Amino acid sequence: MSDGPHRSLGLRKAWKELARLADNLAYAQEEVRHAATVAISHDFNEVSGPLLKALEAIFHGHGNSLGSIEIALQQLNEARRLAAGSVFGINAVFYSEALVSAGRLEPNAFYEAIGMAARMRGRANILAVQEHYVREATESRANHVTRRIKSAFETLSDNTLGTMLVSARIAKVRPMRKSTGLDQGVAL
Template sequence: MSDGPHRSLPRRPKWRQLAERADKTAFDIDEVCEAVGPALKDDWKEEKCDELMRAVQSFVGTDRQASIFDSEKVAGLETLRREMVGGYPLRRMVIDHIIRELSRGGFGPDAVCEGTANALKAQTGKGRYQIEEHYARESTAWRAANVGYRLDNVMSQYNFNALARELTGQSPVVTPARPVRHQGLDDGVAL
């Protein structure tokens, strides 16, 4: 017997930890939210998105004011997409969302941050559906629906903009405190 469907989830270990927390009701929604950032940062690191972000920021610039050259920036990002995103689905999502933000009238670092936040949210949604589908195959329908429901709650509460600012270098990196280890009976789930 396995320890749970999260063990055989075909995702990286941080996503398995997120799935485990979403599955176990001993973790409240805030504790499940704590696992989202590391999972997304792991994807970001694995796909070398920092390299992409440096290239994007060189095209977009740091000016927060609208520019008459925005169409040229979008064309440059289109070229960048063809050159840098092959085989990297998160990179493609990031650049697509940034282009979308620039096309809507966003500019500078704000468009980069907003596009990155939307891409991270889409990546989480993709992971959420993969986790729920895996649980539906490997466990019961009720358990899969419960995991999906909890992950929906997490997605509605998680601050993707703060993570995007951190990953794009617009705010300092904050190292999260280690999770509190519950050791006694009085340290159980908050009521």
């Protein structure tokens, strides 16, 4: 007996887990949504810290006190080299350029660009899951899994998704403070 098509799925472990949950109706849609955010956050780890800092600085107007779109586009062109080797990063720069070209040069647009890049990655991986399930199972099962994963992503706006990814990344990077006194231990 097979363990299910998700086992041989050629994606990261978090995406395999998402496919497994979406395939089983015993799991609520909320659990599928949580697994979807975990999967996309694992993919977001490929985006370099320097690229994120550069994009955030551009949308906060650093080095561009006039708020000039031309200067911001030039800064984004320079930041593109920091995205080398990361499709997620390249998409983040692409959507940043689109938002800046539309005149959106405010901090919220940074989170929206990250969210749009995340949604693009999600779509690509959803398509990979669907194609795999069509090959390994039935088309109706593939459509069922795809529908559940898509609905999990549709509950999040681009801004919410981007904010969630960036804030989770910042929380991981912050080092823990070292306790220096005897009274700073675990409360008994």
